[in-house]
Amino acid sequence: MKIYNTMTRKKEEFVPLKEGKVGIYACGPTVYNYFHIGNARPFIMFDTLRRHLEHRGYEVTFVQNFTDIDDKMIRRANEEGITVEELGERFIAEYFKDADALGVKHASVHPRATKHIGEIIGMIKKLEAKGLAYAVDGDVYFDTQAFSGYGKLSGQNLEDREAGARIEVDDIKKHPMDFALWKNQKPGEPAWKSPWGMGRPGWHIECSAMSCKYLGPTFDIHCGGVDLIFPHHENEIAQSEGANGCGFARYWMHNGHINVDNKKMSKSAGNFFTVRDIAKEFDLEAVRMFMLGAHYRSPINFSREMIEQANAGLTRLYTARNNALFRLENAVGDEMTDAEKEFAARADKAVVDFNEAMDDDLNTADAIGVIFEYVRDMNAVLTDTATRAALQKGIDILAEMTGVLGILTKEADLVPEEVKNLLQARQDAKKAKDFARADEIRAEIAALGYVVEDTPKGPKARKA
Numbered sequence: 001m002k003i004y005n006t007m008t009r010k011k012e013e014f015v016p017l018k019e020g021k022v023g024i025y026a027c028g029p030t031v032y033n034y035f036h037i038g039n040a041r042p043f044i045m046f047d048t049l050r051r052h053l054e055h056r057g058y059e060v061t062f063v064q065n066f067t068d069i070d071d072k073m074i075r076r077a078n079e080e081g082i083t084v085e086e087l088g089e090r091f092i093a094e095y096f097k098d099a100d101a102l103g104v105k106h107a108s109v110h111p112r113a114t115k116h117i118g119e120i121i122g123m124i125k126k127l128e129a130k131g132l133a134y135a136v137d138g139d140v141y142f143d144t145q146a147f148s149g150y151g152k153l154s155g156q157n158l159e160d161r162e163a164g165a166r167i168e169v170d171d172i173k174k175h176p177m178d179f180a181l182w183k184n185q186k187p188g189e190p191a192w193k194s195p196w197g198m199g200r201p202g203w204h205i206e207c208s209a210m211s212c213k214y215l216g217p218t219f220d221i222h223c224g225g226v227d228l229i230f231p232h233h234e235n236e237i238a239q240s241e242g243a244n245g246c247g248f249a250r251y252w253m254h255n256g257h258i259n260v261d262n263k264k265m266s267k268s269a270g271n272f273f274t275v276r277d278i279a280k281e282f283d284l285e286a287v288r289m290f291m292l293g294a295h296y297r298s299p300i301n302f303s304r305e306m307i308e309q310a311n312a313g314l315t316r317l318y319t320a321r322n323n324a325l326f327r328l329e330n331a332v333g334d335e336m337t338d339a340e341k342e343f344a345a346r347a348d349k350a351v352v353d354f355n356e357a358m359d360d361d362l363n364t365a366d367a368i369g370v371i372f373e374y375v376r377d378m379n380a381v382l383t384d385t386a387t388r389a390a391l392q393k394g395i396d397i398l399a400e401m402t403g404v405l406g407i408l409t410k411e412a413d414l415v416p417e418e419v420k421n422l423l424q425a426r427q428d429a430k431k432a433k434d435f436a437r438a439d440e441i442r443a444e445i446a447a448l449g450y451v452v453e454d455t456p457k458g459p460k461a462r463k464a
Contacts, residue, residue, distance in 0.1 A: 001056070001359040003221070004297060006229065006252035007153055011361055014251065016220050022058045023219035024050060025211040025249065027228055028110070030067040031091035032076045034274040037287075037302055038225070038258045038265055040102060044288050045255050045296040045362070046223045047104045048405060052358045055404045063214045064107040065207060066092055068114050069200055074189055084190050085114070098275045101284040103406035109214050113206035117192045120201045120209045124181045124194075126243040136172045138184030138197040144177045147238045153252060154230035179235055181205050204235035211249075212240065222249035226256055253362075256299045265302075278307075285407060286311035292364040292405055313372070314407065317398070320375045322412045322462075324382050324395050330457050333387030340390035343381040347397040350374040354401045364405065371401050384456045415461045419450050423459050426452070 001014040016022045026046045029035045035043075050062045067073075068088035077087040096106070113120070124140055127133035132146050144150045144158060151157045158177055180202035185191035191198040211219065217240065224233065233252065240248040257264075260271040278287060281304075290310035294300045336344060350370055357366035378394045386394075402408035415423075426441040442452050450461040 001053075002361055003251050003253060004361045006254050012251070014220075016058070017218065017250065020057070020059060022053050022060045022221065023215040024060060024062045024221045024223065025207070025215060025219060026062065026064045026107070026222075027207060027224035027232070028064040028066050028107075029091075029095055030070055030072060031088045031095060032070075032073040033091060034094055034276040035098060036265070036272060036274050037260070037278060040098075040275050040287065041258050041291055041296075041300070042223065042225050042255050043099060043104050044102055044291045044406075045364075046253070048292065048364060049221075049223070049253070049362055050105065051404050051406055052362065055400075056355070056359075060108070061215060062105075062107045063109045063111065063211060065210055066095075066110060066112045067203065067206065068092070068112045069190065070203055078188060088112070088114070094276075098279070098284070101279060102275065103285060103288050103409060105406075111210040111214065113201060113210075116206065116210050116213065117201065119213050120205050121182075121194050123205060123209045123212070123239065123243045127181065127239065130242060132238075132242040133181055134174065135182075135196050138182075138199055139172070139180060140182035140196055141173055141178040142181055142235065142238060142242075143174060144179070144238065145175050147242050149241065150177075150238050151234065153234050153237055156230060156234075177231075179204060179231065181239070204232055205239055207232075208236050208239040208243070211236075212244065217244035218247050219249060221251045221253060223253040224255075226254040229254055253296075255296045258300050258302055260302045262301055262303075273302075282307050282311065285409070286314055288405075289314050289407055292368060292407070295365050296362055313368075317371070317375060317402065317408055318410070320379055321395065321398055321408060324378065324391050324398075325412045326460055327382065327384060327386060327457065328388060328391040328395065331386060331388040331391050334389050336387055336389045336393075340381065340387060340393075343377065343390060344393050346377055347374065347393060350377075351397060351400060354404075358404065367401070367405065371398070371405075374398070374401070415450070416448075419445055419448055419461050422448075423452070423461055427459060 002011045003014045004010070005012050024046070026042065029039055050060050053060050066088070069084060073084050073087055077084045080087065124133060127142065128135070128140070133140055133142055158175065182194060182196055182199050183202055185198040185200070189200065191200055222233065237248050259265065260273065263269055263271055265272055275284065278284070286307050290307050293310060354367050354370045357363045357370060375398070378398065382391055382394045399408070422441050422445050426438050429438040429441060445452055445461060446464065449464050451464045453460045453462065
């Protein structure tokens with residue numbers, strides 16, 4: 001597999017630290033609100049990365065954090081008259097509702113900043129002991145000038161940043177790019193005991209401390225949105241490598257921006273949507289399909305038309321699968337015909353092509369193209385006369401590829417017994433040439449929300 005590494009700005013062969021095992025850290029949400037459509041993209045794309053690596057036989061430890069203490073959380077909790085902890089608990093639960101609907105698997109570990117204060121303080125103390133951090137009146141800052149590699153991920157050096165910075169006369173930092181590791185408690189804020197007094201962690205330090213705890217000081221892949229490259233990921237590198245004295249993440253993967261109707265998403269522009277907002281109008285599986293239709297590093301434009309197109313594509317896949325499942329119920333023959341054997345060989349080749357696309361820096365767009373080409377073949381070959389063996393092969397191959405992408409996960413609509421009984425009664429009426437009664441039964445079935453389709457293998461009911 002090849003991965004485009006943001007650190008080196010080129011595709012590299014992926015070689016994990018430990019044979020057969022992969023450690024991934026993905027930056028998670030700050031839990032003060034429902035997450036928005038921009039957040040959904042990295043959640044979906046790096047969930048797909050995990051699924052693909054597992055499909056390729058790796059044992060994956062996937063860590064995604066919850067930032068459950070920061071300025072936004074404190075502000076909202078105070079507005080609502082509740083504790084920051086209560087706010088965090090509420091929106092962590094809401095995160096899982098939306099993530100589940102998007103097909104995003106739960107991480108191996110979902111660490112929270114507030115549950116790792118000891119690890120955070122321990123890392124800050126190590127940085128202070130090495131001369132990479134300094135305390136001022138209860139605040140602790142990372143000394144960016146003392147870390148020689150600062151800026152290597154983003155390509156931005158301190159001199160360039162300092163030239164554009166305005167430094168107040170009473171600024172307590174040594175350099176404008178120094179960032180907070182620990183924040184002194186202000187009135188009305190939650191706080192924890194520390195060697196520097198009561199306070200709370202800065203934003204960046206939590207990811208360094210928690211990734212080290214669950215993946216070790218050096219691990220395979222760190223991922224997130226392109227907006228996190230600077231300063232968040234740059235600061236993580238400085239903290240982690242400074243404290244641990246070794247390399248941090250070996251591969252960095254960043255997804256591109258998302259626009260809404262060709263405009264940058266923002267509350268002021270009125271085009272800011274949470275996933276919960278979108279779920280009122282669309283099945284979120286269509287949102288996942290839409291996200292997968294573009295390469296993860298490319299910018300992507302979110303629009304109602306694009307979601308509708310993705311939904312139409314999903315419907316084609318579901319129709320092909322459900323038709324094959326229906327035919328399988330009544331199929332006979334465990335020995336494929338010659339034409340079916342040729343189809344089976346093409347099906348195996350489709351998986352090879354699919355894996356090649358996914359191995360090429362997670363090219364989900366090309367992988368989806370392989371699936372649709374395969375489905376066209378499947379529809380042409382797996383007709384009403386197809387053998388059981390061919391149908392099962394076709395269904396299994398489709399499930400293998402779509403499972404990697406996290407789509408086509410809904411079970412086929414199970415026709416209720418009441419509808420099945422009416423279908424049989426209609427058949428009996430037709431055999432008795434009581435066509436008026438057969439038409440009445442069709443109407444009864446329609447009233448229950450099902451459409452009757454007469455096929456060479458008998459009547460079939462589907463959701464209207």
